[in-house]
Amino acid sequence: MSLLTVSGSPHVYSKESVSKIMYGVILSLVPAMLVSFYFFGLSAILLTLTAVVSCMAFEFIIQKYLIKGPMTVFDGSAIITGILLAFNVPSSLPLWMIVIGSAVAIGMGKMTFGGLGKNPFNPALVGRVFLLISFPVDMTTWPKPTEFSTNLVDVVSGPTPLAVIKEGVAAGRPVSELMAEVPEYVQMLFGNMGGSIGEISALALLIGGIYMLIRKIITWHIPVAYLGSVMIFGGILWFVNPEVYIDPVFHLITGGMMLGALYMATDMVTSPMSYKGMIIFGIGCGILTMVIRVFGAYPEGVSFAILIMNAFVPLINTYVKPKRFGEVVKNG
Amino acid sequence: MKTFTIGGVHPPENKLSKDAAIVALEIPKSVSIPISQHLGVPAVPIVEKGAKVKTGQLIAKGEAFISANIHSSVSGTVSKIDEVIDTSGYKRKAVIIDVEGDEWEAEIDRTADLKKECNLTPEEIIKKVNEKGIVGMGGATFPSHVKLIVPKGKKAEVLIINGVECEPYLTSDHRVMLERAEEMLVGISIQMKALGVEKAIIGIENNKPDAIEHVKKIAANYKGITVEALKVKYPQGGEKQLIKALINREVPSGKLPIEVGAVVHNVGTALAVYEAVQKNKPLIERVVTVTGVNVAKPSNFMVRIGTPVSALLEAAGGVPENTGKVVNGGPMMGKALNNLEAPVTKGTSGILLFPQVASSRKPLHNCIRCGKCITVCCMGLEPYFLAVLAEKNKVEDCESNRIMDCIECGSCLYICPSGRPLLDNMRVGKSKVGQLMRSRASN
C-alpha cells in the first residue's frame, strides 16, 4: 500500500471543474456560430478561427515567457474569448485586425491582471472596444447577410437596424416610417439582419443560454435583470412617444443585446458574486445600454454598458452581501 | 417536503452499508482509551498502572462543567497510562488496558428487556447522563448533560432529534433507527422529561424510507413525539440547518439553539441516554460504519471504545490494495487518518476508505469567481472572500465578515471548480479570530 493521503475535510469533491464550465460555454455557442456561418459564409468561419487561434497563441506566449506560471491555454477560456471577440465584429473585418484585437483582449484584458480569474473587465469586450475605437470604419461596415457563400470580397454592406433607427430619428423622421427599412421581427429573430457575426440571431443565442442555465453555468439573475430593465426602460420611452422611441421588443432582438446579456454580462469573472449583486449589475447594464442607444452617440451600447458595469463589480461585491443565516430573525 | 433554505449541496449518497445489520465486533486484545474524547476539558485519570478494571468502570473523571467521564470499555488490567498517537498523528494521553475476559460492573443491566418507565426527576436524569459520560454521538462530541440543562432565563420548547444522517456513506444512525427504535424513543422521552418539553420532532431524510416508516409506527405510541421526513440536502444534519428545516426558526449568529427554544440531539445520543438512565450502562461502545467503494464487506459494527481502527478494517474484509485515504467520520466533515492504529472514540461514526483515484483533490486553478461557494454556503457567507482574507492575515476583516458563523460543513470546497482550499484557509482564519476574541475577553 502506498502512502495515505491526509487532507482537510471534505473528502469528496463535485465533478465541476474550470475546463468543464468553459467547454460548456463553448458548446452553448455552437448554435449561434452555425447561424453566423450560414449568413456570413466563409469569412465568418475564417474570422472566428483566426480569433480563437490567435487568442490561444497570445495566452501561450504570455504564460510561457512572461508569467511563467502553469499552462492555462487548454482550460478553454482563451477559446471563449476568441469566439466572443469574433462574434462581436463585422464579417468583413480584415483578419489582421482581429489578430490585433485578440492581442489586446488576451494581453491587456486578461493576462496583465494575472490570467483567468483576476481580470476586472471582460477580455473579449476590451478587445472589441479597442477595435471599435481604433478602426471605426471597418468596425461599422456591416455586410448584408446572405445565404452561405464563400465569397470574401464584393459583399454588399448596409446599416444595422439599430443604426437605421438612430440615424433616421436623428434626421427627424418618425419611427413608423423607418420600420419599413428594417427587416421584420421574425426575420431578425432568426438572424437575417446586418450586424456583428454572432449577435444576429437572438433565437440561437437563447438556445445556448438555456443550455447554460440547465448546466448551471449561469444563473437567471443577470440576463433577466438586464433584459427586463431594457424592456421596462424601453417600454416607458415607447409609451411616452412611439414616434421617436422604438418599441422595447426591437431593442431586445437587435444589436448585441442577447449576446451581451447571455454571454458577456454573465461572464463569471467579471460579474458580481451574490444574487442580489447580480441583479443590481444586470439593471445597471440595462439602463446604461438604453441610455447609450437612445441618447448617446453610438447606435449600440451593450459593450460599453457592460464594461462600465464591470468596473462597479468590486464595489457591488463589497457592499452587497448574500443573505446570511440568522441575520433576520423571524421566529414563528 | 421540508428542508433548510440557504445553500446546500447534493453529494452522491453511496449508502453502501445501509442493509448491513449491526454486528458486535470482537473485543480486541488491548484497548487504548483517550482521556479526551469530547469537546471541553480532558478528563482526569483515576486509575493507576496495574489496576484491575471491569467493563463499565469509571477510569477518568470529567471534573469541569464541560467535560465528560470516561469508562473502561473492557475488563482487564491497566498496563499503562501513556501517550498514544491519535488520528491526526499528535500524541494524546490515554489509558491502555490489556483485556482479560469480559466482566461487567454489577449495576449494569445487560438484558435486552425494554424498560419504559422512568421515575427519576429531571435533575436525577441529568446527573445520570453526566455520570455515564454521554456525549453527542453525531461527531461533535459535546457533553450531553450540558445540553440537557436549560440556562436560566431561557425556555426549551421542543426537542429535535437528528436522524438526518446527511453525510454520504454513513449508515450508523440509520441502522440504530431500524434496529433500536423502541429503546431510542424511550431515550427521547427521558430527554424530554429532563428538558421539560412536551414536543419532540425526529427529522429523517427521505432517502431512508424504511426508517421513517418504522420509527413513525412506533412513535405513534409515544405522546408528543412526531417524525418528519425531510428532503435530502447536505448539511441538513447541522444543528442550525435542522432547526430551520423542522420548525422554521433561525438561530441568531453566535447564539445557541436554545435561543429559539430548541435543543438538538442525535438518535445515537438518545439511545445512549436510554442505556445510561434505564440500564446504568455508560458510553463504552458505539455503532461505527466501515465502508468504501472497494471495501469487501461494508458493515455496521458495535465497537468498544478504544478498539484500534485496524481491527475494524480487518473485520470488514481488510484494507483494499489501492486505498489512498482513510477517513474517520463522514466524507464531508471527517478527519483523514494518518495512522491506522488510532483508537475508536466516542465520536467515531464511521471509517471510510477511499481508493487512490478518489483521494486527491481537484487540480488547483485561479479562482474564477463563479460564486458557487456563495450559492452553496449554508450560512450565507462568502467563502472565496473569507479564504483570501484569512490567507492575507486580515483577522479583523474575517471577523466582521462573520467567519465565526462557518460550521465547516465543507460544501464550498466540495463544489469549487477551481479546487481552491477554501475551507482550509477559513479554518486558519477561524482559529485566528478565536485567538483574537479570547485575548480581547481576557483584557
Added chain:
Amino acid sequence: MNEITLYSVISLGSIGTLAAVILYFVAQKFKVIEDPRIDLVEEKLPGANCGGCGLAGCRALAEAIVKAESLDGFSCPPGGNAAMQDIAKVLGLVAQESDPMIAVVRCNGSRENSPPKVKYEGAMTCQFAHSLFSGEGGCPFGCLGYGDCVVACAFDAMYMDEKTGLPVILDDKCVACGACVKACPRNIIEMRKKGKKDRRIFVSCINKEKGGPAKKNCAVACIGCGKCVKECKFDAIVLENNLAYIDFNKCTLCRKCVIVCPTNAIHELNFPPRKVKTEEGTPAEA
C-alpha cells in the same frame, strides 16, 4: 478677447482664490505640531517597516524613542548598532551595544532524515497543516515544510530547499527582524546570537518526545541522552523534557558537544574544517 473667455477667467480665478483662502484657514485650524526630532530619528532608521522592534513600523519606533527620551529597551534589528548610534547622536543620548542576532532553523528533519509517512494535500500553509496533523514526516514538533516563514520574510533572506524541504536562512541577508519566528506555528525558528565570525552552535531539534519515539520519526532527532551536557564544561547546555538546549550566552563555541552527539543533532555553522584526529584510530566526523 471675447466674453466667454473673460467670464471663464474671472469665474475660475475667483473660485481658485476662494478655495485657497478656505484651504489656508483649514490648514491653520487642523495643524498638528509634531516634534521635529521624530523625522530626524526616522531618517536614521532603515525604513523597512519590518516590525522587528516590536512596534508597528519605523515611524512608530521613532515616535516611541522621542517620547521616551531614552534608548533603553529599544532596538532596531535591521539597522543594528549603527542605526542606534546614529539616533543616539541625533538625540544626544547613549545607545547600548547589543549583540547582533540571526534567525536559526532548529530542525533537520529533511525528506531523507525523516521520510514522509503520509501525503498531504490542501492549503500549502504550515498554519493549516499544523492544525490538521503532525506532518508528513510524522514528527509532531518538526518542520512542516510549507514555507510560512519564507512568505513572512520581507528581506528575501529565506528560501525553501527543494531537496530537503526545509527553510534555509541566508546569513548575509537576515536582519533578525523576527517575522519568521512569529510565522512558524511550531516555534522552530529561534533568534540566536550571530556569534564571532558568524560561528554558531545549536541543537537542531526541538522534539520533546522520549528517545525512542523521536528517533522513530527522524534519524537526527535529539534523543535527550545528555552526553552533550556532560561534555560541556561551561554549563551552557541544559536538558529539559528530553531535549538539549544550548544557551548562546554561555556557549564558548568549543565544539566539543558536536562530536559526542550520537544522532548528529548538534550543528556547527561557519567553522573551519576540523583537523582529523587520530585518537583510537577513528577520525572524528567533520
